[in-house]
Amino acid sequence: MPLVCFFSQIPLVQPPVFHADPCVNSQPCGTSFKFRQVRSTDVQQAINKLSNSSGPGPDGLEGKFIKLASHVLAPLLAVLFNMSFDTCGVPLAWKCTKVIPLHKGGDLQILNNYRPISIINSVVKVFEKIIFNQLSDYLSVNNLLTQCQSGFRKYFSTTTALLKFSNDIFSSFDDNLCTGAIFLDLSKVFDLVDHYLLLDKLHAIGLSRSSLLWFNCFFHHRRQGVSYRGCQSDYTGIVKGIPQGSSLGPLLFSIFVNDMPLCCTDCNIHLYADDTVIYCSKPTISGINLSLQHDFNSVQQWLLANKLLLNKSKSYSLLFHRKALDIGENNLNLCFLDSSPLESTETFKYLGVWLETDLSFKTHVQVMTNKLNSRLKILYQSVNCFNFLVRKRIVLQLLMPILDYADIIYQNTTASCLHSIDVVYNSLCRFVLCCPFRTHHCVLYRHLSWFAPSAMRQYHWLQFIFKSYYLNYPVYLKQHLVLYNSLYSLRHNDQIFFVVPRVKRQVGKYAFCFKAPYDWNKLPFSIHSLTSQSFEGPSGNIFGTFVFVSSFVCLTLDLEFIGHVFIISHLYVLIFIYLLLLLLLLSSSSMFLFVFLLVLDLVQC
Known part of the structure; x- marks a missing residue:
């Protein structure tokens, strides 16, 4: 054979x-x-x-x-x-x-x-x-x-590796720099x-x-x-x-490649098992080419010395930038040790997420929604063969993980891409409930007791920040969560606030070093003290209240750390109470009565 x-x-x-x-x-x-x-x-x-x-x-x-x-x-x-x-x-x-x-x-x-x-x-x-x-x-x-190895380690994952990589790129965008990256593929590396x-x-x-x-x-x-x-x-x-x-x-493989990062002196390097990326940020393309080529040669020599084989046909270079470049400067000019050119690309799938030159994640969202729509189209052909429980299990176990994977990575994509995610998510809900196409998404969420995609992404994001601080998460992420010390914080030792760094441009707000402490600090004071006191370790419970959607709607969540059990507070009761308080400010009693009855009817629906 x-x-x-x-x-x-x-x-x-x-x-x-x-x-x-x-x-x-x-x-x-x-x-x-x-x-x-x-x-x-x-x-x-x-x-x-x-x-x-x-x-x-x-x-x-x-x-x-x-x-x-x-x-x-x-x-x-x-x-x-x-x-x-x-x-x-x-x-x-x-x-x-x-x-x-x-x-x-x-x-x-x-x-x-x-x-x-x-x-x-x-x-x-x-x-x-x-x-x-x-x-x-x-x-x-x-x-x-x-710390450059994120594969097969506790509290390390593809998500942490992607956050590290995207944080460095967004930070370079904030400094008006370009980032060049080389994605290496090794052949039969374990063998x-x-x-x-x-x-x-x-x-x-x-x-x-x-x-x-x-x-x-x-x-x-x-x-x-x-x-x-x-x-x-x-x-x-x-x-x-x-x-x-x-x-x-x-x-054993992680131990074998543990000394590979020592080869890179001018660039950064990160590994997830054998998936390796070498990257550096410079103001000019020529500077990026020089630094990348130097460390790329060192890594190739290390591979030869350790008897590992580089797959040239599946190794690519990619230039990340968000500024206008001169004609001919939008590609990297790199080569292997035998002087054969390293192919350049504008999109690359790294650790399951599609990356493009501006790191907008449009390609990833498009590929993800197309995959879900194609699978959903096949399932609709035999929708009558499944009962409600089977349809729900199919969606939760086969389709929903596609949406959930790395959702905190692509959360900074454009509004149109997020809307396309909402559309396909609503289609999944309609498939489970066998509802007509015009059924409103609020009705779907209420019957299934599911969150909206935006709320779920925000919950995953805040949960990740919480774990990054309390658990033994990678240093390359935890170092950006620096406690804010002041007279106010000393008087409230149960409150946790992080230092928010300054950014020069809007794109800098997408970096983990800014977005994580900024979003966490926006939470109400009661949440900071509640989460810090209720965390009991990896096998305990995490109870938290996270703000979603708007300034007056709060969803109280109770997360069982190992059971993924969510308990939603009475959302409509909260809406009704807040609107009722607003209506008290109205001067006309007739208008107050009319709006009161209208809101009451909506709540009952």
Whole structure:
């Protein structure tokens, strides 16, 4: 099978040598990582996190069967795992992997269009979760992972990476600068990780010799087979790569590329797993070209030294600007190490969000609404086959996540784009309720107990600001939430206000460094004290009141942090009370009575 040869390349084997790489961040003095003894409670917690829907590994055993017998297996597996640590050995059966090629798009005959997803034994999944917890805790406590990496880390996400990137671009727009960016794509990045280089990097961050010997045994003598369309190949030995789809693989890859940002001296760099962007802001295009080319060359040399392959056909450059440029200056002139040109583009999909030169997110909104409309058109063909509950589940689980993803990123788009989102959102509501086209959206929201899209975006935004301050969110975002100290704030210690920086232009107000503290400070005083006192941590409840829509309408929300349960206060009662107070100012009693009856009729409707 061509897929077997493609996913099972066998390079030459080298003897293991442990030495520190000078490019890797060294561990703090006096710190060292060594595997802790595994308790049965640790095994039980790892088993509980197994997915019931995951397919069987090479052993043919599904995770749900492990969960059914967890109370019996947990003590036995704890003994096996501790024996593995003590002997620095891993059974050969635990090093077999079943690879399922997942088509990413494009021509089905091109092998590069497939992503290999590794499925390991259920017992190994439990073991890897335990190792992941121990190793990630060590990295987090000692702050060994660079802040430039947002992939596969707690409190880091694509949203935080996009906010960091967009904040830097909007800030450059505010300073009347242009920003040039290079988006890199790496080919078969998980499959090309060299085990010996990875062992060197693990040694450099402080792993003990016994831990290194265990990883050395874990990496070597691995075997994998490809399963495609019901056909299973023979298992072939591999000496490169880490499993993509396992718990431990992404963390090991983050350690492997942890020293890549050190190559960039003139530009910024940010990574989400293997998705890498290099960017810098300058007043002139020539200055951007010089800085980007210098650091781009350094990154390419780092990739060659670490035996990773750059996909030239899927790497692009993009120039962000909001000022008039001379003819011929609207593109970047960059090249690879072999002098071949780097292709320039005006739109690029980065971490699931379409970006364009002015960062207006018009392309993203258009692609998103077109996708929803096309799927909704297909669903309408069989709308009579589903009852209300099924239609609601389809929308909530298949369509609504498309709208919710990165909604706090594209919230600064144009009014026409936001209106198109409202239109498709109302269409989703009509599909659930099977209402006529002319049904007013307020009626739809009331029957479904759903928020308007603008209110939902604002809630997600304020919730994100709240978490950024109270939780251990990335420093590159939390550093912009600086507490405002004054005599007034000292007298009201329960109130939280942030310093709002000054901006020169309207576009600067879209940056996270301005918009986050500004929007938070606009909330009523009662909300600041309520949220600060009621937050109990990741497993607790967050109770908050957030202002939506207008100056006289307040929606009181109660968010269950892990349940996503929303309780809406009586909106119409609030509207009625506020309007009634306004009507008291009217001099004519007849006019007061007429408007009073009209408002009462509207509330009853």
